[in-house]
Amino acid sequence: MAWTREQMAARAAQQIRDGFYVNLGIGIPTLVANALPPGMTVSFQSENGMLGIGPFPYEGEEDPDLINAGKQTVTEVPDTSYFSSADSFAMIRGGHMDLSILGSMQVSEEGDIANWMVPGKMVKGMGGAMDLVAGAKEVIVLMEHVEKSGAPKLVTRCTLPLTGTHVTDFVITDLAVFEFTKRGGTLVLKELAPGVTLDEIKAKTEAKFEVGLA
Amino acid sequence: MAWTREQMAARAAQQIRDGFYVNLGIGIPTLVANALPPGMTVSFQSENGMLGIGPFPYEGEEDPDLINAGKQTVTEVPDTSYFSSADSFAMIRGGHMDLSILGSMQVSEEGDIANWMVPGKMVKGMGGAMDLVAGAKEVIVLMEHVEKSGAPKLVTRCTLPLTGTHVTDFVITDLAVFEFTKRGGTLVLKELAPGVTLDEIKAKTEAKFEVGLA
Amino acid sequence: MRHKVYPDAKSALEGIVSDGMTIMAGGFGLCGIAENLIAAIRDLGPKHLTVVSNNCGVDDFGLGILLANGQIKKMISSYVGENKLFEQLYLAGDLELEFNPQGTLAERIRAGGAGIAGFYTKTGYGTIIAEGKPTREFNGQHYVLETGLVADLSIIKAWKADKEGNLVYRKTARNFNPMMATAGKITVVEVEELVEVGELDPENIHTPGIYVDRIVVEVGAEKRIEKVTTRKREEVK
C-alpha cells in the first residue's frame, strides 16, 4: 500500500534533526513542517528573504508584505529575520542551509535532478531550485515513484533538462525510500512502503540501485 | 607663493558640487570638509561603513564604536547610515561615489597613481585606496608638487608601485592645479598658485603637460 | 537638502523613460512591487522594454499591465508562470525570455550595483543555464561564470523613505528591491511613507540614500495578495 502525501512528508520529517535550518519547496514538501515531532527546534527559510517562518495567518490577518516563496501568506515566529533576495541566496549558495526538501520530475541514478522544464510545454522557470540543489548541505527529493503514465521517475539518466547534477542525497517516493551513499555515489534502497515488494520496486525503477533494506 | 594645506583643501572643495557623495582620504583631504561653502549639501563616506559623517565629537563624548577610516572618533549627522565593509566597498566599487579625494606620492602623465608603497620601507598596506581610485566617478589627488628632495611627483611614469592606472581626473598641488582631459588622457595645467610661474612648474614637473591657464 | 521628492509617479518618471531601455522592477510575485511607478510607465508608454524582474505579475496586475500594453520586448526572470498572457505572447514569438536561476539573478543584480563584472557560482553547472558560459574549477569543484547586471532605470518599492532617500523595507516586501536600487543608473522609489531626515534609525537603513535619485509617495495602492492562505482560529496549536 503506497504512502500518502502526508506519510511521505512524515518520513521526510524524520530526516530533520534538532536545530536544523531547512528550506521546503512547494507541493508535498510544504507538508513536512506539520509533520515534525513536538519539542524540536527547526527553522524554515523562504528564499524570498525570510528565516523563521510561522504557520498561515488567522483569517483576516493576512499581510500582503509577508509571503513565502510559494507566494502564500505566512506569519512570523519569535526568531524571524528578514533580508534581501541576494542575502537569502548567499545563505543558500554558501552552504548554510542544512537541508532542502523539494519535488522532482526525475532523479537519475547519479543523483541528477530534473524538476523545472518539460520541453514543448510552457516553461515557468526554475525559480530558486537550481540554487537550492547546488547549495544546500543535504537535498531530499519527495516525489511519486512513477509518472501517471507509469513511466519510472527514478531513471538511468534524466531525459528532462537538468536542475543540478550529482546533488541528491535522499529520495522518498510513495513506494520506497532511497539514499545515495554520497553525492554522485550509489543509489541504495533503504525502505519499502507497507505491502510494497522489492519486485514491484525493481519493476517500477529504471535507475540502477543496490538493496540495503534494514 | 605656494598654497598652504588649507588653501589646497579649499581649492579641492571648489570641485565639489551640491549633493555630492564624497570620500576623503587621510591627511590633507580631511581638511576639505571644513572648506565647503555654507549651504551646500554634501555627504561624506567612510569606507569602514558609514555614509554621512559629522565633525569630531565634543570632548568627553567620543564613542569607540564610531570612527572614520582614519580611525579618528567622529559623529553622526541626521541622514547617517551604517553598513558593513562589503556594502561600503560595493558602494565605492560600483561607481556610486561622486568623488574621491586622496593624497599620493606620485601621479603619472597618464593618470596612474602610486600612493601606498615605497620599496625597501615597511609597507603598511593599501587600505581602501585601490578600491577608491578604481571605483569613484572622479578622483582628485592632493599632494605637494615635489618631494622633500626636490624630485618631481608628477612624473612621466610612476617609479613606485601603482595603486591604479588611468584613474586620476584632477591634481592639486601646493603650486598648481592640473586636470586630465579624460581618464588616461592629456594632463593640462589649469591654474598657478599666486606668484608661481610657468617656468617654475616646468622645472618641477617631469610629466608632460599642456598649458591651459585661464 | 537634495531635491529627490517628486509629487507623483508620472512626474518622477517623465523624461527618464524611453523606448528600448532596460528597467529593473523590484518585487517577488506581487509582493513589494511599485504599483504607482508601473502604472506611470504604462501611461508614459515607452516600448521595446527589457525588464529585469523575478516574475512578471499577473494578467491584470503588476508588470502584467505593461505586458498587456505591448511595452515589453524581453523579460529576464526566474519564474513567470502566473499569467496566461505571458504564455500567449511567448509562444507567439512576441516576447523574448531569459531565465536566470533566482539566486543567480539576485547575485547578478547585486554584482552590477557593486562593480563586480562577473562571478563564479555552482548554480546551474551541468544544466542548460550554463551552456555557452565559461566555467572554471576551484578546489576541484565546477563553477559557471555569470555577469553583473545593470539597468537604465530601477523602480523600487520601499516602506519608508526620508527625504535624502534612505530607505527601509517591510517584511518580505524587501526581496529584490535593495539590490535593484544599487544597479539602476537612475533609481526611483515608491514609498508608503515619507519621513523627515533623522527619523529613521541610522543602524537600520536598508538602502542608503546615495542609491536613490527620486522618491514618490504611493497613492491608492492595492497591495493585492496572490495566494491567501489562512488557518482557522480553532487550529491554534
Add this chain to the structure above:
Amino acid sequence: MRHKVYPDAKSALEGIVSDGMTIMAGGFGLCGIAENLIAAIRDLGPKHLTVVSNNCGVDDFGLGILLANGQIKKMISSYVGENKLFEQLYLAGDLELEFNPQGTLAERIRAGGAGIAGFYTKTGYGTIIAEGKPTREFNGQHYVLETGLVADLSIIKAWKADKEGNLVYRKTARNFNPMMATAGKITVVEVEELVEVGELDPENIHTPGIYVDRIVVEVGAEKRIEKVTTRKREEVK
C-alpha cells in the same frame, strides 16, 4: 531552543581551536574587535595561525597580543601599520603577510560565505596585486579575478545577540563582522548584551542566527580608542 550560549570565551573556543588553523577576526582598527575571544585564543595557545583581519591591532592590544605571543604565522590584511612588533617580525622573516585591497578583502570574505568561488573586480588591475591572477575583459574594461575566502573559525564582535544567534552591530563597529560571520566554518560571537528571542526587531537583524554557532557575553572589555579626536565646545558652528 538551540544551545548556542556559552558561559565564557574560553569555554566557547575550547576544542575548536588548533594549530595551523585559519581564523577570521572582525574589526576595523580596534573598533568592533572581539576582545574576550582574542584573549581566549592567546590563553588556549594555538600556533601557526593564519589570521584574516583588516588590521592587526596595536602592540599590546587586539590581535597584537597574539602576535606578541608568537601564535600568528600569516596575516591577510589591507593595512597593518599600527604596531612596531608587526614590522619587526615581518622584517625578520617570522611573519608572512598577504595584502588585499580593503574592498577586495571584504568582498572575498562575503564571496566565501555566499558560495561565490571567484569574482572579477577592477580594483588592483595593472598593479602588483594583480600579478599572477587571471584577468578578463568585460565591456572593454579590465578586471582581475579574486577568489572567495573562508575560515575554520570566525571570531565576531556584535552589540546584541538573542539566544538563537540573531545579531545586531553598533555603528561603525559593524565593519567586517557581518561577512566574517558568514565565512567561518564555525562562528563564535562576543556580544555586549544577550537578549531573549523575540526582543530584536526581525526587520533589523544584521546577521541571522543561522550563521552563529556560539555566543559569549563580553566581560571587562576595554574598547580602546586608537585616535581620540575631539572639538572644543566653543567650536560649535
